[in-house]
Amino acid sequence: MRVGVVGGGFSGLMAAYRMLELGFDVELFEEHGRVGYPPHCTGVVSQETVEGIGRPAKEALEASYEGLIITLDQVKCKLRTREGIAKLNRVGLEEILLREVSRRGTPRLGARVKRVTPQGSLELASGEKISYDIVILAEGVHGKLRAQIGLLHNPTTSLGVNIEIPGSPPWEKGYFKVGFAPAMNGYTWEVPVGDRLVVGALSIDPREAVRAAKKLAGDKKRLRVYGGRVIHGPPLPRARRGRVVVIGDAAGVNKPVTGGGLWPNTVLVNMWAGLIESGLDILEAFDKAYSSIYSRLYKQYKLARAFYEASARERTKLLRFLGSLLERGLCDSLNGRIGYDSHEELFGVILRDPRLLLKAAPLMLRNIDIIKKIIL
Ligand SMILES: Cc1cc2nc3c(=O)[nH]c(=O)nc-3n(C[C@H](O)[C@H](O)[C@H](O)COP(=O)(O)OP(=O)(O)OC[C@H]3O[C@@H](n4cnc5c(N)ncnc54)[C@H](O)[C@@H]3O)c2cc1C
Known part of the structure; x- marks a missing residue:
């Protein structure tokens, strides 16, 4: 079975990785000449996500935490989570996944897809046309190809900004911080990683996100600044049209409260692969896995x-x-x-x-x- 994957971000690479393990013939298209760039994501995920991704996430691990300290309306809550939390090197993770995909599959970097049909045909910017048994659309938040097959989506989004500064935290080791002031229309984070801190904020008011991140960084030397659009749901109610399935930010498969995309996409792809292994047809298996993650994310969406x-x-x-x-x-x-x-x-x-x-x-x-x- 021939699988075409559009997008070499986390979701496309993770899906390609699993489909290759199942023995499918996978070709992946990424418009940029390298994966992971431009960086945007903080890379904080649950230990369950690390286990779900497997070896590539363990290789990209930068730090581990027992929990988080939440400051909310003057109230401080030190919260140990049921399982640990990890900080991944996000550019590294995509590079490692690409290396894995390159072993058995065909990644095509610098190849932009400009058209897709529900029958599973892709047309590249170069004019080349290719047909697949199934196309996995993981093109990220812009969703231009998704719209071509009539799957329209208009999720709530915010702007997220990360600033890396030198220093170690004055609070207890093994915890990172989450707060709301000074981003009352979103939230802030301070994540210790070795001898640096990743501070940042997201907000539905983009100026507030920038202001809040700068405030947390103070006058410390800025080692790196990066960010992008964060999705707060709802997830796309139906994520398949014919032979084309949509995953990742393109389908709003994100935890709506935080916008985290790695956990739900890991769950989706692993569940999908498991159902295929148990004998279900690849498209039927997708529908089943998607509806399961959809209902879980929709419950979270109500809070968001x-x-x-x-x-x-x-x-x-x-x-x-x-x-x-x-x-x-x-x-x-x-x-x-x-x-x-x-x-x-x-x-x-x-x-x-x-x-x-x-x-x-x-x-x-x-x-x-x-x-x-x-x-x-
Ligand atoms: C500031 C910020 C912080 C975040 N922090 C976290 C976090 O701590 N934990 C977490 O789990 N999530 C976090 N997220 C969310 C997470 O980064 C995303 O959910 C995840 O990266 C989405 O991956 P994706 O593959 O779906 O999309 P993307 O990463 O956007 O990848 C899409 C890829 O498709 C390529 N592409 C697009 N169109 C085409 C085309 N036509 N042809 C070929 N290639 C194409 C793009 O170049 C891109 O490489 C954060 C996001 C932001 C912005």
């Missing part, structure tokens, strides 16, 4: 929507509400029990903890408008 698609007043109210919940015991309840990728489990944790539920109930009743938005 209550934040990113709200008015400034509603956003402040949501942050206060979550801050008060953390203060009243949510932080302790979550400690060690919630996964880095499981934002949809947040309210489940409250409902399963009778003591916390008792303390949180009056607050939840006062904020019933927010709860309704997240649940319905």
Whole structure:
């Protein structure tokens, strides 16, 4: 079976890597002359993601953490996650995946695809036309080819900015920080990696993202500055047209709260590969795997929507509400029990903890408008 992959970002490379392991004949097209460039991603992922990607992620590992310290509306919550968190070298990861894909497949760098049909035909900018049994579209957030096959998508996006500065953190080792001020329309991060810190912010207001990242960097020497558009869902409801499937940022396969794309795409591709191995037809297997990740991401999207698609007043109210919940015991309840990728489990944790539920109930009743938005 011949598989054509459009896009040599994480999602395209990861899909190509798995399809090659299954013995398919894979050709991958990347418009740039190298993979990983321009860099944009911070590369913070769960340990589950590292395991899911396998050897390439272990090779690209830069640091590991037990959890994160969240500062929300003056409340500080030190949260150990159910499994560890890792920082990957993102350019390195794509280079390693490319090396793996090159072993058995055919990566074509500097090759831009300009047209795709639902029947699985690609036309390159050079004029060359090729047909495949299946095309995997992993072209990133712009989604121009996806639109050609009638799969329209208009997710909420923010701008994310990373600044790398020298220094080590004054807080406890093994943790990174997440905060909201000074990016009230998004969030900030401070991630220690050896003798440097990756500080950054994302916001639906691009100027705020730049301002917040600069504020965190202070007057420290800027070693690297990079970033790009981050997707907050919803995921594309249907991600296949004929013989063409869409994955990655192009389909909004991202954790909507943080915009993280590596975990959901790893889950999607691994589940897809597993179903093919169990004997399902490749397209049927995709539909099944996609609908499973879609429903999980859609639950997370409801929480993200209550934040990113709200008015400034509603956003402040949501942050206060979550801050008060953390203060009243949510932080302790979550400690060690919630996964880095499981934002949809947040309210489940409250409902399963009778003591916390008792303390949180009056607050939840006062904020019933927010709860309704997240649940319905
Ligand atoms: C600031 C920032 C921080 C982030 N931090 C994290 C994080 O900590 N953890 C996490 O999990 N995720 C994070 N993300 C999200 C993550 O980076 C993305 O979800 C992921 O990189 C998406 O990969 P992709 O392969 O779908 O798309 P892309 O990485 O955009 O790759 C698409 C590729 O397709 C190529 N292409 C496009 N059109 C064509 C064409 N017509 N022909 C040939 N090639 C084409 C492009 O050149 C590109 O290489 C972050 C994103 C940003 C912007």
